[in-house]
Amino acid sequence: MKKSEIEDRTRELILPILEKEGLQLWDVEYVKEGQDMYLRAYIDKEDGVTIDDCVTVSRALESELDREDFIPDAYILEVSSPGLTRPLRKTVDFTRSIGKLIEVKTYQPVNGQKEFEGVLTFGDDVHITLEIEGETLDIERSNLAKARLCYVEKEG
Numbered sequence: 001m002k003k004s005e006i007e008d009r010t011r012e013l014i015l016p017i018l019e020k021e022g023l024q025l026w027d028v029e030y031v032k033e034g035q036d037m038y039l040r041a042y043i044d045k046e047d048g049v050t051i052d053d054c055v056t057v058s059r060a061l062e063s064e065l066d067r068e069d070f071i072p073d074a075y076i077l078e079v080s081s082p083g084l085t086r087p088l089r090k091t092v093d094f095t096r097s098i099g100k101l102i103e104v105k106t107y108q109p110v111n112g113q114k115e116f117e118g119v120l121t122f123g124d125d126v127h128i129t130l131e132i133e134g135e136t137l138d139i140e141r142s143n144l145a146k147a148r149l150c151y152v153e154k155e156g
Contacts, residue, residue, distance in 0.1 A: 049081040094123025
């Protein structure tokens with residue numbers, strides 16, 4: 001079974017669990033690190049994910065994965081929050097982050113620079129737009145080496 005098929009099937013299994021718990025799915029990845037395979041599910045909710053949320057989802061997902069038994073290799077299941085400085089990889093990550101401060105690194109320089117920090121004002125399959133000190137900057141998605149949310153401490 002291909003990596004993408006494992007990730008897709010896991011998404012199908014976890015979505016009803018998350019809906020029942022009032023949570024959203026940020027991402028699923030099936031990756032090899034060292035000698036081990038990891039199946040990771042990143043979950044989110046408006047006021048932040050708790051350890052209890054992760055435990056509840058992990059137990060329910062583990063049950064479903066055991067029942068379905070479609071992953072041929074041994075793997076380690078991890079369920080967690082994507083974190084405050086979560087990576088932005090997919091179009092949906094960019095669209096749900098519009099209006100937020102992000103940090104971007106590019107493969108090729110844009111206006112003589114390869115690192116930017118600005119408010120994301122647009123994002124689709126082809127490019128993103130940042131507002132940096134009142135100016136707008138378009139960056140092709142194919143030129144993005146890395147993009148992630150910036151940690152902004154809340155006042156009060």
